[in-house]
Amino acid sequence: MNMAIRLAALLFSMFIATAIHAADKSPLPHLDIGKGGQCVEEDHALMRKIHMNLLKHQRDETMHKGIRGQKYSLADCVECHASQKTNSVLGSNEAFCQGCHAYAAVKLDCFECHANKRKVTAEASK
Amino acid sequence: MSETELNTQTNLDRRDFLTKSSIGLAGLAIAPGMMLFDLAHGRALNEPVSNKVRWGMLIDNNKCESGCNDCVTACNTENGLSGGTKPTDSQWIRKVQLKDTFTGRISSLPMMCQHCEHPPCVDVCPTQASFKRADGIVLVDKHICIGCRYCVMACPYQARSFVHEVLTDQKPEVPRGKGTVESCTLCVHRIDKGETTACAEACSKAGHNAILFGDLNDPQSEISKRIHAVASTQIRADLGLNTGVRYEGI
Numbered sequence: 019m020n021m022a023i024r025l026a027a028l029l030f031s032m033f034i035a036t037a038i039h040a041a042d043k044s045p046l047p048h049l050d051i052g053k054g055g056q057c058v059e060e061d062h063a064l065m066r067k068i069h070m071n072l073l074k075h076q077r078d079e080t081m082h083k084g085i086r087g088q089k090y091s092l093a094d095c096v097e098c099h100a101s102q103k104t105n106s107v108l109g110s111n112e113a114f115c116q117g118c119h120a121y122a123a124v125k126l127d128c129f130e131c132h133a134n135k136r137k138v139t140a141e142a143s144k
Numbered sequence: 145m146s147e148t149e150l151n152t153q154t155n156l157d158r159r160d161f162l163t164k165s166s167i168g169l170a171g172l173a174i175a176p177g178m179m180l181f182d183l184a185h186g187r188a189l190n191e192p193v194s195n196k197v198r199w200g201m202l203i204d205n206n207k208c209e210s211g212c213n214d215c216v217t218a219c220n221t222e223n224g225l226s227g228g229t230k231p232t233d234s235q236w237i238r239k240v241q242l243k244d245t246f247t248g249r250i251s252s253l254p255m256m257c258q259h260c261e262h263p264p265c266v267d268v269c270p271t272q273a274s275f276k277r278a279d280g281i282v283l284v285d286k287h288i289c290i291g292c293r294y295c296v297m298a299c300p301y302q303a304r305s306f307v308h309e310v311l312t313d314q315k316p317e318v319p320r321g322k323g324t325v326e327s328c329t330l331c332v333h334r335i336d337k338g339e340t341t342a343c344a345e346a347c348s349k350a351g352h353n354a355i356l357f358g359d360l361n362d363p364q365s366e367i368s369k370r371i372h373a374v375a376s377t378q379i380r381a382d383l384g385l386n387t388g389v390r391y392e393g394i
Contacts, residue, residue: 077287079192081283081285081287082275082277082285083192083193083277083278084187084192084193084277084278084279084332084336085189085190085191085192086189086190086336087189087190088190093316096316130310130321130322131286131311131314131319131320131321131324132314132316132319133313133314133315133316133319135313135316137316
């Protein structure tokens with residue numbers, strides 16, 4: 019019995035040690051940033067933090083007042099950040115939106131309604 | 145004053161006039177909302193819609209051909225609808241066949257959201273997701289729609305559909321999703337770009353020209369002149385909803 023408790027304690031401490039070790043160098047998501055380039059905001063950390071607020075504010079302006087073509091648009095996010103291979107911001111944990119949302123365990127429901135694919139022109143798809 | 149002096153004077157005046165007027169023109173062009181180009185139906189893209197315009201359509205029943213389904217197909221393609229006609233499929237526009245039992249005359253007309261001035265769907269919505277835009281277009285804000293379907297019940301034209309299944313590959317301009325109510329948007333994404341609706345475009349392409357789209361508030365618009373000149377009716381006019389879609393010849 020004593021032996022069993024000791025063994026359990028040993029296993030448990032090993033498990034904790036591995037967990038701490040893993041947390042030390044927790045893997046950051048490797049994102050495919052698509053075309054990338056100049057973002058609508060210079061500060062990337064700020065974008066990570068408040069992109070949803072910017073989008074939410076502008077969506078109401080567009081929906082209710084018909085103001086279009088403004089700076090913060092979901093379609094423009096997709097345009098720049100959809101993967102060059104799949105033309106989508108979803109589909110894998112490398113994909114720009116899904117990758118980060120999976121990592122942060124935040125539900126991503128924009129794309130239940132909105133298109134997650136870049137608009138491919140007829141010429142480009144040839 | 146000699147003649148040469150007089151000529152110089154004239155030229156100076158002309159130069160002065162041109163300078164001043166060009167400054168005036170430049171002022172016009174850079175004043176907020178006064179861009180002299182890039183206007184969608186007289187409105188800049190970053191300007192909010194106003195109630196100075198009221199979008200509407202006039203459908204000429206005499207020109208609408210019975211077998212033709214082009215407006216429906218165009219709507220489905222434009223908005224990414226499946227085109228199915230099951231009770232659970234979304235239909236934003238449908239062709240309705242009418243038969244006069246006395247004369248035997250059969251005619252058909254397209255039926256869609258009538259974009260009422262006093263929309264019952266807006267009255268009953270508990271979350272204000274169903275709303276009327278300032279320019280008269282009745283829309284559903286799917287961000288705040290809870291899918292209760294009161295509006296579906298309230299609409300006298302059965303114009304609203306509920307999305308029952310998960311959707312994929314929506315059009316970028318037309319977001320649609322499970323659990324929300326939707327209906328004809330009067331192709332709001334096209335109107336904001338300064339274009340006409342997909343159904344009206346398809347109808348003229350087919351050579352019928354039965355659907356006339358325009359601004360009901362502008363007395364100079366083709367639609368205003370036409371409803372001024374010929375008899376047109378609202379369907380269920382007794383409800384006093386003042387629909388934006390009117391019919392001619394029914």
